[in-house]
Amino acid sequence: MKINRLLAIVVMLLNKDKISAAELAEKFEVSIRTIYRDIGAIDMSGIPIASRQGNNGGFYILDNYKINHQFLTLNDMISIVEALKNINGVLDDRNVEIAMEKVKSIIPYNKKSAVDLYFKQVFVDTLPWGFKKSEKENVKYKIVYEAVKENKCISFNYRNSKGEYILRNAEPITLVFKGFSWYVFSFCMLRKDYRTFKLTRMDELKILNKDVCKYRISYEEYIKTYNSKKVVPVKISLKFSEKARYRIQDYFDEEETTFLKDGSVVVNTEIVEDNWIYSVILSYGEYVEVLEPEHIRKIIGEKSKKTSDIYK
Template identity: 75%
Template sequence: MKINRLLAIVIMLLNREKISALELAEKFEVSVRTIYRDMEAINMSGIPVVSKQGNDGGFYILDNYKINHQFLTFEDMISIVEALKNISGVLNNKNVEIAMEKVKNIIPCNKKNVFDLHFKHIFIDTLPWGFKKSEKENAKYNIIYEALKENKCIGFNYRNAKGEYISRKVEPSTLVFKGFAWYLFSFCKLRNDYRIFKLSRMDNLKILNEKVNKYRISYEEYKNADEIEKKPTKISLKFSSKSRYRIQDYFDDDDIKFLEDGNVIVNTEVIEDDWVYSMILSYGEGVEVLKPQRIRNIIKEKCKKISNIYK
């Protein structure tokens, strides 16, 4: 998160005499070019950051400068705390809590009541009802995060969607939180290709004494390339009136057409994958795939298999 990184950089500059672009890039796991852009953004906000060249060089803030509340507006502070609360909801990390406290400490005294009132009326929880954080999954997260910081490979046993239980050795790239679960995007040595692993399916996770190839791509780069390669599929769905209350949670108003009999037609585009099939099946008898015929057949076969289980 850029604003959180900028805030952390400013705090580091206030607490240290000088710090190099390379050191900042390694700490925040971004490129040196990104750090230079961050410094430009900090300068534009009114904080005078100076760059000194040479062996003893680095960035520093002028000695006669004192940070004031103009660096962040009151609305900025609320946005930062809201974002950090989102993160803390899925990640047990004391650094997130510390960052929130730092932001709260620079809120003007005459605004504290307004700030407290804002979060009294708004509670942020990105997790579904009944969801509980897994301590085991959090422990796995910490091991992988440590491996990422040390630029080391990890090994684990993994049970895939086919039920196979296989030992894996991977070069970790990115931790991803999606759909209420943590995943690891990494380069798999066994498959010699990039793979996404769900943390809850990992066992015997350990850091290996083997360095990661520095030229592995990130999940963001992989996802962007994958989305460009995959063309969206046009799909038409017919929902019963009983499912009507859920439809607007997932689809844009422009894609929804309400019929006189109470049923609803949704015409939209999706990236076709297992998630789409699961989403359709989650509506049970409350939805019918009208087209394309291929997806209609896939849902039909899945429903047959489900029906066979209960015979």
């Protein structure tokens, strides 16, 4: 098949300094004219192929496109492929797949089985148990990514943590993957300030013709500014049942925990108080008690009662 021959020619070009049309024609048992057509097709696909005339001439891939495996150890190659694989587990981007295949092509043939074994032993999945990729979120990601690349504004309806559903126009700056979800760091035209929007909460998303302002701070600068603000953490003491002990190790450091003789665990830590932390505490159900501060104990008690009243 032609596609198999084209792929084989690309791999040969990646692994050799140059190769003549006659050598390729003999290798694949086709005419030299066919090889020239194949080279033209490969070049049109975006792989820059040049040719050199003379006795030592032939086709070769331009150096600024080709990676010389002599500059990379096997561990280097494994690390690059692993990083690309992990990135693509989040992005699901064809361009990342192509980059990964390019690096794989320069791994020495006698080392490929060892590399394949390594990737069977190590697997990275960014989704929580029981979840699968949302095609709807992938579509939103592609729209926002296109807007970021093209420096275009976006419009969408957004449901915030207060339950408000508001039309927003925003200047997208950076896509952020955090805590199993995609966010877009933007300048919100409604609030006249920087905001981070969660893609799953965005509806009727579309790109606007208006260009993004070029003088916006980066996400890294924003995080530094946000972290430098005087957000005073609250000291909290939580008592967990022995049945919740396995979850405690997922969220709290060992030095914050005290194990009691009856199997229960007391955690003394600091938190930034908001609705999200209330939901985390409530997720432990009957297996947690807020010991202090009193006002959070009261809030959790009231929320628990409201939940209980629903089932009466």
